[in-house]
Amino acid sequence: xxxxxxxxxxxxxxxxxxxxxxxxxxxxxxxxxxxxxxxxxxxxxxxxxxxxxxxxxxxxxxxxxxxxxxxxxxxxxxxxxxxxxxxxxxxxxxxxxxxxxxxxxxxxxxxxxxxxxxxxxxxxxxxxxxxxxxxxxxxxxxxxxxxxxxxxxxxxxxxxxxxxxxxxxxxxxxxxxxxxxxxxxxxxxxxxxxxxxxxxxxxxxxxxxxxxxxxxxxxxxxxxxxxxxxxxxxxxxxxxxxxxxxxxxxxxxxxxxxxxxx
Amino acid sequence: xxxxxxxxxxxxxxxxxxxxxxxxxxxxxxxxxxxxxxxxxxxxxxxxxxxxxxxxxxxxxxxxxxxxxxxxxxxxxxxxxxxxxxxxxxxxxxxxxxxxxxxxxxxxxxxxxxxxxxxxxxxxxxxxxxxxxxxxxxxxxxxxxxxxxxxxxxxxxxxxxxxxxxxxxxxxxxxxxxxxxxxxxxxxxxxxxxxxxxxxxxxxxxxxxxxxxxxxxxxxxxxxxxxxxxxxxxxxxxxxxxxxxxxxxxxxxxxxxxxxxxxxxxxxxxxxxxxxxxxxxxxxxxxxxxxxxxxxxxxxxxxxxxxxxxxxxxxxxxxxxxxxxxxx
Numbered sequence: 001x002x003x004x005x006x007x008x009x010x011x012x013x014x015x016x017x018x019x020x021x022x023x024x025x026x027x028x029x030x031x032x033x034x035x036x037x038x039x040x041x042x043x044x045x046x047x048x049x050x051x052x053x054x055x056x057x058x059x060x061x062x063x064x065x066x067x068x069x070x071x072x073x074x075x076x077x078x079x080x081x082x083x084x085x086x087x088x089x090x091x092x093x094x095x096x097x098x099x100x101x102x103x104x105x106x107x108x109x110x111x112x113x114x115x116x117x118x119x120x121x122x123x124x125x126x127x128x129x130x131x132x133x134x135x136x137x138x139x140x141x142x143x144x145x146x147x148x149x150x151x152x153x154x155x156x157x158x159x160x161x162x163x164x165x166x167x168x169x170x171x172x173x174x175x176x177x178x179x180x181x182x183x184x185x186x187x188x189x190x191x192x193x194x195x196x197x198x199x200x201x202x203x204x205x206x207x208x209x210x211x212x213x214x215x216x217x218x219x220x221x222x223x224x225x226x227x228x229x230x231x232x233x234x235x236x237x238x239x240x241x242x243x244x245x246x247x248x249x250x251x252x253x254x255x256x257x258x259x260x261x262x
Numbered sequence: 263x264x265x266x267x268x269x270x271x272x273x274x275x276x277x278x279x280x281x282x283x284x285x286x287x288x289x290x291x292x293x294x295x296x297x298x299x300x301x302x303x304x305x306x307x308x309x310x311x312x313x314x315x316x317x318x319x320x321x322x323x324x325x326x327x328x329x330x331x332x333x334x335x336x337x338x339x340x341x342x343x344x345x346x347x348x349x350x351x352x353x354x355x356x357x358x359x360x361x362x363x364x365x366x367x368x369x370x371x372x373x374x375x376x377x378x379x380x381x382x383x384x385x386x387x388x389x390x391x392x393x394x395x396x397x398x399x400x401x402x403x404x405x406x407x408x409x410x411x412x413x414x415x416x417x418x419x420x421x422x423x424x425x426x427x428x429x430x431x432x433x434x435x436x437x438x439x440x441x442x443x444x445x446x447x448x449x450x451x452x453x454x455x456x457x458x459x460x461x462x463x464x465x466x467x468x469x470x471x472x473x474x475x476x477x478x479x480x481x482x483x484x485x486x487x488x489x490x491x492x493x494x495x496x497x498x499x500x501x502x503x504x505x506x507x508x509x510x511x512x513x514x515x516x517x518x519x520x521x522x523x524x525x526x527x528x529x530x531x532x533x534x535x536x537x538x539x540x541x542x543x544x545x546x547x548x549x550x551x552x553x554x555x556x557x558x559x560x561x562x563x564x565x566x567x568x569x570x571x572x573x574x575x576x577x578x579x580x581x582x583x584x585x586x587x588x589x590x
Contacts, residue, residue: 119310119311122311160304167273167302170273170275171273196405199405225444225448240445240449241444
């Protein structure tokens with residue numbers, strides 16, 4: 001990989017299998033998981049990397065959290081060596097507590113609430129870009145399935161909101177990372193959010209259990225599909241699909257090919 | 263001649279970039295391409311934000327392409343969309359009548375904002391517009407119910423399907439999560455085209471599609487198309503095919519217009535009895551018989567027909583339609 005990319009990879013995570021598969025340029029990342037193989041750890045890892053980018057300045061993140069309160073993320077990331085409270089104070093991290101979204105007293109249509117949420121996110125991204133930070137900003141949603149529930153099942157409204165977030169990626173040097181629970185949609189009649197997201201994504205990271213069942217050393221398998229829409233996203237080797245195993249640890253995660261260890 | 267791109271799924275710059283990479287220079291682009299930007303602000307949210315913040319409308323972020331890109335903010339209003347497309351198309355410069363084509367990326371996104379009926383209405387509208395020479399659109403068939411995909415296929419004269427080469431038949435509990443079969447599908451695919459002729463006949467074309475970097479190559483798979491043609495014959499209990507002997511016999515048949523006689527007198531049946539029969543008729547006088555024989559001998563055709571067969575190998579069910587070159 002070219003020297004600049006290599007340097008970025010070093011910053012982003014010491015060149016492990018996940019960062020190799022992702023390449024620094026991916027814009028819209030969809031993380032799929034299921035009950036047997038939850039992938040929240042991927043979000044935590046990507047959040048840590050988003051905030052760690054660059055020395056002074058460069059990099060920032062907005063976390064739209066429907067799944068957990070701030071204290072949870074703070075605790076988890078602290079064990080991974082990332083101080084969310086500090087980042088929040090210094091406005092590197094913008095935390096949106098959406099556990100009560102949209103808020104029952106509003107009475108307006110869900111589309112309006114989502115439009116307002118988007119407006120807040122756009123403002124945050126613009127402010128961050130206006131500052132000395134010219135680095136990549138990351139908008140993270142944990143998670144889209146809960147957002148759909150909050151929208152009373154209206155996938156169309158959620159997709160409209162997500163579309164606007166996607167426009168941020170092309171206009172403002174921004175990445176979008178969303179988590180979706182794949183097993184919720186598998187038995188649905190009609191086409192759900194999942195199919196649409198797979199089309200929108202530049203990169204799909206899918207966590208699944210091992211076919212052989214539970215194991216202490218291996219928690220599951222991760223498939224990464226890098227569609228490589230733009231030239232800078234193209235993986236160095238030209239490979240588009242990556243498949244490897246993972247083990248979640250307190251301070252992060254290990255990624256390794258089946259049969260090997262580290 | 264111009265192209266109007268109705269862009270829902272990707273930023274307008276992406277299309278311009280693709281066209282530049284494929285050799286179109288920027289002059290040609292500004293002359294022949296107009297993009298209706300339904301991507302940047304389809305529902306007008308950003309405009310609302312700006313007016314709330316009392317900012318001036320800055321239009322599209324990229325100002326260098328102001329003429330080429332027109333932003334559209336009300337994708338739920340199909341009539342307005344239709345008018346905007348036609349307006350953009352009318353803006354192409356040219357002498358006399360300028361025709362333009364319309365490309366929609368994608369109908370699947372359009373269907374999220376408006377009903378199937380209104381969109382098929384839009385397409386029919388565009389289709390009957392006298393300046394629009396062709397319309398093509400992209401549809402993700404797995405995002406819609408089959409009946410809606412079929413409805414749009416019925417609207418079209420040509421349907422091109424990109425199908426995966428590798429379909430993971432064991433996808434399910436066994437190999438759940440293993441998507442490595444996708445690697446092949448991201449660079450190769452089956453390409454199947456169904457063409458509806460004006461006379462109602464349907465032609466099928468099969469090719470293999472290969473993606474390398476920014477290039478897409480099509481490799482025609484002739485072996486596949488032959489198999490398909492054979493299977494297009496209806497399955498009935500009698501044989502519709504010709505055997506080899508039958509084929510060669512047919513090739514040896516001399517058609518009526520193709521010979522000038524094999525040395526025998528030409529007997530063109532004109533309703534009178536044939537001569538051998540006349541000889542055997544006891545009622546016929548010798549004089550009458552002589553008359554008949556004379557008539558036959560002098561029956562040289564005054565006019566001539568020269569028939570030249572132009573294609574010996576023409577099979578009855580071949581796809582060559584002699585009416586094809588009629589430009590009705």
